[in-house]
Amino acid sequence: MQKTDVVVIGAGAVGCAIARELSKYCVDVIVVDKNEDVGGDASKSNSAIIHTGYDATPGSLESQLVVAANPMYEQLAKDLDVPFKKVGAILPAMTDEQFEKLPEIKEKAFKNHVYDVEFKTGKELLEMEPNLNPQVKGGLVIPRESIIDPFILVQAYAENAYANGVKFMLNTKVTDIKTENGAIKSVVTTNGEIQTRYVINSAALYCDEIAAMVGKADYKVVARKGEFYILDKNTSCKVDHIVLPIPTKVTKGKLMCPTIHGNMLVGPTAEEQESKIDKSTTYNGLESIATDVRNLVPNVNLKDTITQYSGLRPNRNPEGLHFDMYDDLKGYVNLSGVRSTGLTLSVAMGKYVVQQIIMHGEKLKLKENFIPTRKGIVKFSEQSREEQERLIKENPLYGNVVCRCETITEGEIMDAIHRPLGAKSVDGVKRRVRAGMGRCQGGFCGPKVIEILSRELKVDPKEITKHNQGSNMVVGKTRD
Numbered sequence: 065m066q067k068t069d070v071v072v073i074g075a076g077a078v079g080c081a082i083a084r085e086l087s088k089y090c091v092d093v094i095v096v097d098k099n100e101d102v103g104g105d106a107s108k109s110n111s112a113i114i115h116t117g118y119d120a121t122p123g124s125l126e127s128q129l130v131v132a133a134n135p136m137y138e139q140l141a142k143d144l145d146v147p148f149k150k151v152g153a154i155l156p157a158m159t160d161e162q163f164e165k166l167p168e169i170k171e172k173a174f175k176n177h178v179y180d181v182e183f184k185t186g187k188e189l190l191e192m193e194p195n196l197n198p199q200v201k202g203g204l205v206i207p208r209e210s211i212i213d214p215f216i217l218v219q220a221y222a223e224n225a226y227a228n229g230v231k232f233m234l235n236t237k238v239t240d241i242k243t244e245n246g247a248i249k250s251v252v253t254t255n256g257e258i259q260t261r262y263v264i265n266s267a268a269l270y271c272d273e274i275a276a277m278v279g280k281a282d283y284k285v286v287a288r289k290g291e292f293y294i295l296d297k298n299t300s301c302k303v304d305h306i307v308l309p310i311p312t313k314v315t316k317g318k319l320m321c322p323t324i325h326g327n328m329l330v331g332p333t334a335e336e337q338e339s340k341i342d343k344s345t346t347y348n349g350l351e352s353i354a355t356d357v358r359n360l361v362p363n364v365n366l367k368d369t370i371t372q373y374s375g376l377r378p379n380r381n382p383e384g385l386h387f388d389m390y391d392d393l394k395g396y397v398n399l400s401g402v403r404s405t406g407l408t409l410s411v412a413m414g415k416y417v418v419q420q421i422i423m424h425g426e427k428l429k430l431k432e433n434f435i436p437t438r439k440g441i442v443k444f445s446e447q448s449r450e451e452q453e454r455l456i457k458e459n460p461l462y463g464n465v466v467c468r469c470e471t472i473t474e475g476e477i478m479d480a481i482h483r484p485l486g487a488k489s490v491d492g493v494k495r496r497v498r499a500g501m502g503r504c505q506g507g508f509c510g511p512k513v514i515e516i517l518s519r520e521l522k523v524d525p526k527e528i529t530k531h532n533q534g535s536n537m538v539v540g541k542t543r544d
């Protein structure tokens with residue numbers, strides 16, 4: 065049986081941020097995830113916005129964590145080499161009724177300690193964002209709302225945690241947790257049992273099932289689906305800011321914003337569903353996005369869609385973000401209700417969890433040799449001509465462009481595969497270097513990526529999956 069100090073369940077943004085924070089201390093940590101790659105579930109299908117917390121419930125734990133997290137991103141993005149941009153959000157009022165709600169929203173922002181929200185006139189907003197509905201009556205600007213690469217953020221947390229000694233067990237599902245004398249004893253997984261003193265439940269959509277293993281499931285988690293369109297980088301109508309509607313109680317609403325790589329993101333919906341695995345997009349969902357977003361940006365060109373996707377928010381019932389440790393179950397940390405702001409608050413949650421563990425009496429000793437930074441994969445297309453020539457001279461594989469839409473070279477794909485916690489699937493490559501994320505969505509480079517994965521991992525192409533087990537893409541030869 066393996067032995068560790070802490071098992072973190074879930075390699076999404078939250079689990080990996082906690083693991084990275086723990087890796088600053090002299091403790092053994094294992095992150096366990098049922099998926100074949102780090103990156104989580106919700107963490108790879110969201111709006112990729114780093115929120116300020118202006119619209120959180122004042123005084124809530126979510127408000128506390130999001131407001132604390134936002135200012136950390138500038139430095140975090142530098143340290144971990146994560147694409148991040150402070151583009152700012154605008155919240156335009158299109159009707160008199162919406163206009164009258166603005167002071168209330170600004171007051172809420174103030175109560176959440178987000179003081180830099182400002183009123184703007186309709187004219188000022190149209191100068192900032194010319195594609196906005198010309199009927200705009202005025203609105204609010206929230207300057208620190210930002211965009212990030214959510215895939216790279218989680219990979220970066222994980223790679224840095226790994227560099228600092230954290231172990232990862234992927235393709236490994238937690239099936240039970242054993243306790244003894246009111247304390248955690250071990251975690252049972254599909255790849256064996258792990259003896260541990262602490263379990264951190266950051267299993268998001270499945271955190272209720274994990275909590276039930278230790279008799280602490282006093283809540284249920286229901287999936288709340290959010291569907292999106294991604295538009296081509298060359299779409300005819302773009303925005304520079306995150307254009308948000310006036311929020312409702314259920315959702316922040318359907319928005320339009322640039323992605324960190326220059327596409328336009330349009331969505332999401334917010335529909336509860338029974339299934340925790342159905343991530344299909346629907347006609348009704350996509351139509352409702354089109355109707356709502358056209359109110360904000362009338363010329364949004366949905367014919368320029370290159371793909372659609374959906375993500376499942378883990379909606380806790382009863383609602384709210386909860387952090388729990390228990391007097392009658394030593395070593396168990398339960399996180400639940402990490403729903404619509406989990407990407408943002410992940411960095412603060414890492415610090416919060418570790419501080420709480422310390423405050424509950426655990427003596428954690430800081431490591432002397434913690435490595436605070438991580439270097440990402442070189443983006444060939446963004447280098448100067450001289451640097452590109454130098455890279456090709458050093459490694460001729462940088463001279464072979466595999467993904468023509470995004471100009472991704474074989475050298476970058478090799479790095480994605482061979483770095484620690486490297487890609488093992490086609491989506492793993494896509495989420496690390498963007499091969500297959502462009503206009504043709506992998507129509508051209510998909511087979512080449514399978515070929516490279518097969519060659520480098522020394523397995524038959526039939527073994528290569530799109531993402532998790534069972535998603536094999538090649539079934540056999542059409543001719544010898």
Ligand SMILES: Cc1cc2nc3c(=O)[nH]c(=O)nc-3n(C[C@H](O)[C@H](O)[C@H](O)COP(=O)(O)OP(=O)(O)OC[C@H]3O[C@@H](n4cnc5c(N)ncnc54)[C@H](O)[C@@H]3O)c2cc1C
Pocket residue numbers: 073074075076077078079080096097098099103104105106107108109110111112113114115236237238239266267268269270271289290291332374375376377378402403404405406407408409
């Ligand atoms: C539509 C949508 C839009 C969003 N927009 C934003 C946004 O703009 N900004 C923002 O900050 N947040 C946003 N969020 C929220 C954010 O994406 C999530 O809160 C965040 O990614 C949560 O990460 P996580 O680690 O808690 O969960 P996840 O990423 O879901 O990770 C949980 C992990 O636990 C693993 N797991 C579960 N059960 C087991 C088990 N039994 N054994 C082993 N592993 C297990 C899963 O495989 C998974 O990898 C959005 C979410 C959605 C769905």
